[in-house]
Amino acid sequence: MKPSIAIIGAGMAGLTLARELAPHAELTLFEKARGLGGRMSTRRNGTHQWDHGAQFFTARTAAFKALLSPFIDRGIVAEWQPNITTLSPAKPPFKRLWFEPHYVAVPAMNQLLKTLADGLDVRLQTRVGRVAQQQEKWQLHDEHDRPLGEYDWVISSAPLPQTRALLPAPQLGHNALDGFAMQPCYALLLAVDDAALPVWDAARVNNSPINWIAFNHRLPGRQRQVGAVVVHSTPEWAAIHLENDQEQVKQRLIDHFCTLTGVDAGAITQAQLHRWRYAISTEVAEPDPGFVMNEHGRLAACGDWCLGGRVEAAFTSAHRLAGALRTRL
Template sequence: MKPNIAIIGAGLAGLTLARELSGHAHITLFEKARGLGGRMSTRRRDRHRWDHGAQFFTARSRAFRALLKPFIAEGAVVEWQPNITTLSPSQAPYKRPWFEPHYVATPGMNGLLKAMSPGLNIVLQTRVETLAQQAGKWRLLDDRAEELGEFDWVISSAPLPQTQVLLPFAADTWSGFGMQPCYALMLKVHDEDLPVWDAAQVNSSPLRWIAFNHRLPGRDRHLGAVVAHSSADWAAAHLEDDQDSVRERLTAEFCALTGVTAPAVQEAHLHRWRYALATDVDNDPPGYVLSATHRLAACGDWCLGGRVEAAFTSAHRLAAQLRRLGL
């Protein structure tokens, strides 16, 4: 008899785990948001779209390239070959080469997750708040204390701080892991008012990355949409500041760096990612957290130091270990 598994979070790690275990267990994914994505989500306003989390990804492992291959063939994933520059308040811009393929999903970064989701049992807009063990099963309750079902295993692919609160592991389980915040500034600017480059790495500034989102493959190039990410250190120092002030400061910094005039910015929106960036982890970590005794586990990019591919790798390794345990 196949076990029932609850997976919390329907980002890349959660979907990867569900796909790889679907032949071995009955899987239910619980996602607190309205749609798929996690940090690969896409923000919409009217016809404009901003990929306000992950902007691109690489594929360095054979397993991740194998996952992407059919989605590349069908056009859900496309190689991105942008004109990249480096910006600094005190230095002239200079071209920044990339030495490996970089990819984006279409028509938004959550397009990959949508392509991975058919056939999976996904419950959206549901926040798992509490676990309670009873007669060898895990009972899940939502944030209204309503029952979500009984499961043999519970696996969290949520960000580290949320996983720490949810799973009853010892405190020292989480040593060596960490996450940092980031602000995402989303601007509406006509394409003709923007520089000729497509994206920029930024040094010595509250901003660390700028991309003209509408120039990514599969987007509408007529709808000028800019995403600018803050540095983690700056976000941490200003995390609880008045959000209108943060938006205004980052917009002014964007204009100063790019030469875009303030009147050219038609709209400015801000998203505060409290848990955006994973800190570095020890060399050669397992890539997941697991207690076979309690039938609890966790995976995610934070287990391997960040990056989109790290989310896949963490879930891929955990799935393999669970199969070895006879799941």
């Protein structure tokens, strides 16, 4: 009889883990959001869509390249070759070069995860609120304390603070999550007529509350005639203003965006603000093994925060954990 495994979170890490362990275990994924994606999710409003988390990803390891290869062949993943610039409030812009391929999912970033989830048991809009041990099983309950089932193993691929809150420290290891940290970020989502935007497609920003600007509609496979702009704040600025009035935060970011780009505020027809409390993993010296596991307690955790961020880091952490678990199931 195959062991039962509950995976908390259905982003890149959770779905990678589930796909690799599917032949060896009975798996159930619990995702609190309405749709798949995590920080690869996509927000839509009428004719506009914004990839308001990860804007792109790179592929540096053989394992991740192998995962992407069939999706590239099918057109689900495409290489992005933008005209990218560097902006600063006090200096003229200058062209920025990328020296490795950058990829996006088509027609939205969450499309890759939708494809990865095919055939898996994913319970959307199900927030795990409590994990408790009962004899030799783990019992999961939702936020209303309703039972979600009993499992042999529980694995969290959720952001670090949620993993800390859910997985019992005595069984996982009191110091197992020390050394990892995550930072916040604001995402400003704008609808702007493309004719009012500069000719470049994306920008890194220095010496500003803004860290990144992308004209989302110019990514491969998007509706290019519909201007959709994503603006990311720096984590430091977001941490300082995390609990401030959100309308004031939104307006300040709009003002900085207009100053940096020269876009007239009157050209902005929609503006939304998304607060990512757990957006960016702090850089860490790459640990071995790149995940957290207590075999005796039958608890584990993985995610990009184990390897310092990036989409590929989420995949790599889960890929390594899956390899370790296959020898133990």
